[in-house]
Amino acid sequence: MRYAFAKRVQHLQSSAVRDLLKITDKGDVISFAGGLPDDDLFPVEAVEKAFAKTFQSGGKAFQYGPTEGYIPLRQVIVDRMKQKGIPSRVDDVMLTTGSQQAIDLFARVMFNPGDIILTENPTYLAAVQVFKSYEVTIIPVESDEHGMVPDDLDYKMKKYMPKCVYVVPTFSNPAGKVWSLERRQHLLKSSRKKKVIIFEDDPYGDIKFNEEETYTPISALDNGDRVLYTSTFSKTVVPALRTGWIKGPHQIIRMMAQAKQAADLHSNSLSQHALYHLSCDFDLDGHIQKLRKAYYNRMKVMQRLLDEAQMPGLSYIEPKGGMFFWVSLPEEVNTAGLLTTAVNKGAAYVPGAPFYVSEPKHNTMRLNFTHSTEEKLEIGMKILMDVFKEAIEEEHQRV
């Protein structure tokens, strides 16, 4: 039987990363593909204690809850954001099923087909996926290692009159870079002038490698009416609880709460109670420091392996935080084309092309360094580099 789907499904693309995860999860493949934290670093004991406390607290935690989420956890988030310089009130914060849902609900209440969003290029794949599903037109802004290039941003603000700028300014996915303060300020200033909303996606902000450095969220520079800010416990506690949040102007949050009523009534609230207890009883900041050190060490291992490959034409920016290396390979390497070969030999990555809004560079890839032990990093990177070297040699022989 053929089914008449909605027109919008034409714009629904399955995520290259998620599809890849299905393949690599099954076998013995060493995967640098997913944005997965390390299983071995999960604070299992703390989560277990937090749930135990939730169970002791009785039936209420098992009942239906408010759409916006469990108020005490929202208060914890308000307090934690305050430490980052982001002022907020409980009413301006809504809990979501991961920050992915925050992006989706935002798009749902804000965008008509044909509306325009500016993004970096490359940018977060699954955000593009959401925006496209609402038939939004995405215009890439030229970016360098410090963020969006002001001239191009201003030019495109003027030319396209976007409704929103979507950015991942701190340890961006996939490119792993950090915006400078000047670029953050410039984006905010331009957005004010043109009455544009900024959507700041910050899942990785806590995973920074230099304790001394401060990366001020754009939301902290705003007076509260222009920037939406989303983050998550997926990278700092565990992903399976699927608890993220969004902070923004009350009018928008309220509208998103109405959309969430329709979408799922509310997110898993037992986990919200548990995360509240966890944040009271567990040294989450201490745990985050532990993660930073462990992930920094792995990043350094992967960097050494990239360097040791001594591949002319290979380049990357050293990540200052987050979970990814964004690697440019020699021009003759097509990462999408070589993925099956790599997976068959036992290692996986995400080809860079799907992250581009336009003009994809086919010689790029994203490598996750947080999910693999040093040993696996060694083995997996050797496999990958051999695959690429072989491909380059073949290409040269052909010429």
Add this chain to the structure above:
Amino acid sequence: MRYAFAKRVQHLQSSAVRDLLKITDKGDVISFAGGLPDDDLFPVEAVEKAFAKTFQSGGKAFQYGPTEGYIPLRQVIVDRMKQKGIPSRVDDVMLTTGSQQAIDLFARVMFNPGDIILTENPTYLAAVQVFKSYEVTIIPVESDEHGMVPDDLDYKMKKYMPKCVYVVPTFSNPAGKVWSLERRQHLLKSSRKKKVIIFEDDPYGDIKFNEEETYTPISALDNGDRVLYTSTFSKTVVPALRTGWIKGPHQIIRMMAQAKQAADLHSNSLSQHALYHLSCDFDLDGHIQKLRKAYYNRMKVMQRLLDEAQMPGLSYIEPKGGMFFWVSLPEEVNTAGLLTTAVNKGAAYVPGAPFYVSEPKHNTMRLNFTHSTEEKLEIGMKILMDVFKEAIEEEHQRV
């Protein structure tokens, strides 16, 4: 600052029930408003053990999982549906954040603005809320106590050429009734003829009061290509885990999985692992029998209180299962208008009007009997009946 929202937010209505829950949750109001199970009957110990087992099983349960949900739990659901006569395969089942999300994702992939859905009238409020948010036109079909009236159904199938018929055939929300087998068969036959999809919403099917009776799901009569079937653990285990599922034709489920990737990547998977362990180690069917008995007793108490009020013009159908009485009051009672008075006096209900797709009857209300103890049922119902009697008297004096 004024924000330019998407046009679709015009069709986003906040749910009368959810808004009411916010009010009644705060004070000492006895609420018959929400569709809440009884906190005291939650299998807290079994849930606790199931989580303990999940924690023992190690880090994998804490990691990102597949969008469609944890496979072993989907297998449990396949087995449980088989007992109801619904054939399915794991690939045709997707886990969702409550069955509410199943309705939303289905609407997201199926409907263009202006598409037509047939429903009963009254029908489930939050489904209407979802359909309207996708700018679907909802056409009510005349219904009696046995289900949709065949003549009107066939007439409207022909006249409106709907894409889908949405039904809650077993212990319907809000009307509490059960469709006869003949009406189920007729709906399926008509839908086949007109190539229409049926969406069968069955959150309450397990809460039946007569153990001997069998109510065959429409999905069990289908050959697998026409009916989508959704249900949930919210009423039989606990709501806070927000775990529902949908079963349907593989093409549609696959498309919904792509929509779910964009919507939230996946639902809380720690809870999915725990529900799997719970279904292995706990006598869920025994627990459901316990719920049936307890809720039957409460239903009978509320029925007695409705009868004892001896209010001429008051009528209801005795529910054969589920959680609600649907009550018609004398014509001169406007339930929406009297709600504030009732809440101020200490008891709440849901006015019937919002459940109607068209031609609302203002003298109707929905009463939940599962969330209140016998004592609270007595006190709350006395408050309500006094409020209505007083209103009737005032009305008579005015005339």
